[in-house]
Amino acid sequence: MTKNIMIVGVGGQGTLLASRVLGNALLSLNYDVKISEVHGMSQRGGSVVTYVKYGDKVCSPIIEKGEADVILAFESLEAARWLPYLKKDGKLIVNTQQIDPMPVITGAAQYPENIIEKIKETGANVDALDCLALAEQAGSPKAVNIVLIGRLSNYFDISDDVWQKTLESTVPAKFLEMNKKAFSLGKNAD
Amino acid sequence: MKRLMQGNEAVARGLYEAGVKVLSSYPGTPSTEISEFAAKYPEIYAEWAPNEKVACETAIGAAINGARAFSGMKHVGLNVAADPLFTASYIGTNGGLVFGVADDPGMHSSQNEQDSRHYAIASKVPMLEPSDSAECLSYTKAAYEISEKYDTPVLLRLSTRVSHSSSVVELSERTELPLKEYTKNPGKNVMMPAMAKGRHIVVEERTKALLELAENCPFNTVEFNSASIGVICAGISYQYAKEALGEKASYLKLGLINPMPVQMIKDFAAKCDKVYVIEQLDPVIENHCKTIGVDVIGKDVFSLLGEFSQSTVEKNILGEQKEFLTVDEAIPNRPPVMCCGCPHRGLYYALKKKRVYVSGDIGCYTLGALPPLGMMDTCVCMGASVSALHGAVKARGDEFAKKAVAVIGDSTFIHSGVTGLINIAYNRSISTVIILDNSITGMTGHQQNPTTGYTIKGDPTAAVNLENLCRAVGINKVTVVDPYNLSECLAALDEHLSLDEPSVIISRRPCALLKYVKHNPPLKIDSEKCRGCKVCMGIGCPAISIRKGKAVIDSTQCVGCNLCTGLCSFGAISDGGDK
Numbered sequence: 121m122t123k124n125i126m127i128v129g130v131g132g133q134g135t136l137l138a139s140r141v142l143g144n145a146l147l148s149l150n151y152d153v154k155i156s157e158v159h160g161m162s163q164r165g166g167s168v169v170t171y172v173k174y175g176d177k178v179c180s181p182i183i184e185k186g187e188a189d190v191i192l193a194f195e196s197l198e199a200a201r202w203l204p205y206l207k208k209d210g211k212l213i214v215n216t217q218q219i220d221p222m223p224v225i226t227g228a229a230q231y232p233e234n235i236i237e238k239i240k241e242t243g244a245n246v247d248a249l250d251c252l253a254l255a256e257q258a259g260s261p262k263a264v265n266i267v268l269i270g271r272l273s274n275y276f277d278i279s280d281d282v283w284q285k286t287l288e289s290t291v292p293a294k295f296l297e298m299n300k301k302a303f304s305l306g307k308n309a310d
Numbered sequence: 311m312k313r314l315m316q317g318n319e320a321v322a323r324g325l326y327e328a329g330v331k332v333l334s335s336y337p338g339t340p341s342t343e344i345s346e347f348a349a350k351y352p353e354i355y356a357e358w359a360p361n362e363k364v365a366c367e368t369a370i371g372a373a374i375n376g377a378r379a380f381s382g383m384k385h386v387g388l389n390v391a392a393d394p395l396f397t398a399s400y401i402g403t404n405g406g407l408v409f410g411v412a413d414d415p416g417m418h419s420s421q422n423e424q425d426s427r428h429y430a431i432a433s434k435v436p437m438l439e440p441s442d443s444a445e446c447l448s449y450t451k452a453a454y455e456i457s458e459k460y461d462t463p464v465l466l467r468l469s470t471r472v473s474h475s476s477s478v479v480e481l482s483e484r485t486e487l488p489l490k491e492y493t494k495n496p497g498k499n500v501m502m503p504a505m506a507k508g509r510h511i512v513v514e515e516r517t518k519a520l521l522e523l524a525e526n527c528p529f530n531t532v533e534f535n536s537a538s539i540g541v542i543c544a545g546i547s548y549q550y551a552k553e554a555l556g557e558k559a560s561y562l563k564l565g566l567i568n569p570m571p572v573q574m575i576k577d578f579a580a581k582c583d584k585v586y587v588i589e590q591l592d593p594v595i596e597n598h599c600k601t602i603g604v605d606v607i608g609k610d611v612f613s614l615l616g617e618f619s620q621s622t623v624e625k626n627i628l629g630e631q632k633e634f635l636t637v638d639e640a641i642p643n644r645p646p647v648m649c650c651g652c653p654h655r656g657l658y659y660a661l662k663k664k665r666v667y668v669s670g671d672i673g674c675y676t677l678g679a680l681p682p683l684g685m686m687d688t689c690v691c692m693g694a695s696v697s698a699l700h701g702a703v704k705a706r707g708d709e710f711a712k713k714a715v716a717v718i719g720d721s722t723f724i725h726s727g728v729t730g731l732i733n734i735a736y737n738r739s740i741s742t743v744i745i746l747d748n749s750i751t752g753m754t755g756h757q758q759n760p761t762t763g764y765t766i767k768g769d770p771t772a773a774v775n776l777e778n779l780c781r782a783v784g785i786n787k788v789t790v791v792d793p794y795n796l797s798e799c800l801a802a803l804d805e806h807l808s809l810d811e812p813s814v815i816i817s818r819r820p821c822a823l824l825k826y827v828k829h830n831p832p833l834k835i836d837s838e839k840c841r842g843c844k845v846c847m848g849i850g851c852p853a854i855s856i857r858k859g860k861a862v863i864d865s866t867q868c869v870g871c872n873l874c875t876g877l878c879s880f881g882a883i884s885d886g887g888d889k
Binding site: 130131132143144147152153154155156157158159164165166167178179180181182184185186187197198200201203204205206208219220221222223224225226227228229230231232235238239242243244252261 | 312314316339340342418419442470471474475476477478546549550552553554619620621632633634635636637638639640641642643644645646647648649674677680681682753755844847850851852854855856864866
């Protein structure tokens, strides 16, 4: 059985690193793993999505509507945008941070109010937390991605040891302690 | 050893293991990382060439002289390299010669979604198409065997989802190959009419031999599960079909997609009740099947447009769709934008002030076409900004020229903008060309180019002096401005647009994302002073937004470029006294 995880956010938020940490952790457990990313034009502050799939044998590297077991959303509006990709009994982990897209900045569109509440009203299983505040607490607003990975670890049967080793092999040494703290804050936040 | 590898990295690994000696490429999403990863192997000589034509010709020269050689590019890059490709097909090769071409169905980062398989057919060159990273590695190596055995260049076709997906690969050692002997042979290597006539005969004979290979090669495989549905497919479409249909269908998966087998397809189809061809973009396999008299269902149910997925297959073949949730609320789009501190922003804002016609080009600065800047009239292909402005000026006259400019990045200018500028100087149009020099090839993810002074491996080298280059082709008026300095940009535009001669403005400041670029502390908006006039919103900076009627700056994004500071008539924007 294949498990599907989507990582969605805004270009520049570090979604690619998050997918690599997750992919390497899964590979070390001997799963077949596929990760799909999009580069180039859409990376420049646009809506970005990365797919991580694992199981005995993975075919398609991408995830479609109604297929994601977990969506890890780096931003609230992106959580709403990609909600249709969640399985009915899937889990949506969302950073409550709001980043205005250009149509909102120019006044051509409105950022929806109480968007997290509206997502919950659909019946989706939502785990919302302020990852930016936790990342700043860990030492850098850039650690939002690792806070979210820490949160995600609650939904996997992967030992802390494997996660720690994966962090060591994926993030630069000088940021390792800060990232370990960010991971732990995300994992244990209320 | 097992590793999770991106498709492009696996191609690079294949080049390494196949003993490739020379690589020359031009960056282009989704192909760029092939060359970046290959450049990490000290055994491979790797370079960024000024454009794809130069890159392919470099590889051709290396291969004729006995080395295994490679050139990688995106689909539209093959248009630029088509000239050498077609004649390299006649010459054949000596050392193995492979061109990697990455298509972009769905246009994630491209100006069209052309199907590069047509090039393989038109140039009569064999083409392989892998469907995951493991095949990226093994097909790359096999491409060199085919190239040398059949004396032909080989095309390796990738697509965004193969290039940019990671999957598990098994690594092997590199096979170090001695340089093959070079023997002077004008009949084979000098393509003028008398010799080319002879070589065309060889090409047609080669195609016959390759057809035999197509019937019996290990890359074309049949997986028979059920007679009810037969699927003929290649590349990523195979993975989509397999996920959607599993054992409900039988598969003929083509790894060698040019030339395609005849008997193998007939035999497969004969065993299935119904045969679908699942292929993104054009009906290439479908047309082949129909030509050989095999009845298949293809573009009658599958679109010519965009990307497929397992859902496309489920919907079109099984008539099934999964249930999903939606928020009952309009969700604003999030289009890509120029980054905070992007040097292009100031120059575009100056163009907006001047309300000029902008002949645009390919790069990060194409984003200037979008609101709120909205300052681009045309964008065709690499280099077209300069030549198309010349055409516009010749059509509409000198008065038009005084309110029109071309914008082109440093790398794109070297790629194919300089030839347009030569045309402007030679054929005397009073056009104003603006080179947006951000000291890097930006959109594809920071590749060096001939203007930056560094090679693909990061070694210092000669740098093209853009000012001198422009003067050398016959442009007398060249001005350099700092795009963070709005008044300087406006003054230069006024001066250049009033001239009765062709001229160049170089807008120079390094990309704000480059590691060596130092950022200022984030700016702050004094909410007491802010009147909510929204003038600062006009530059389209993603760090500035309106909250409760007042402008605010997101301190996690702002890099303190100060472009907005000068726009505020009320002095509300400052660094807040931070130093």
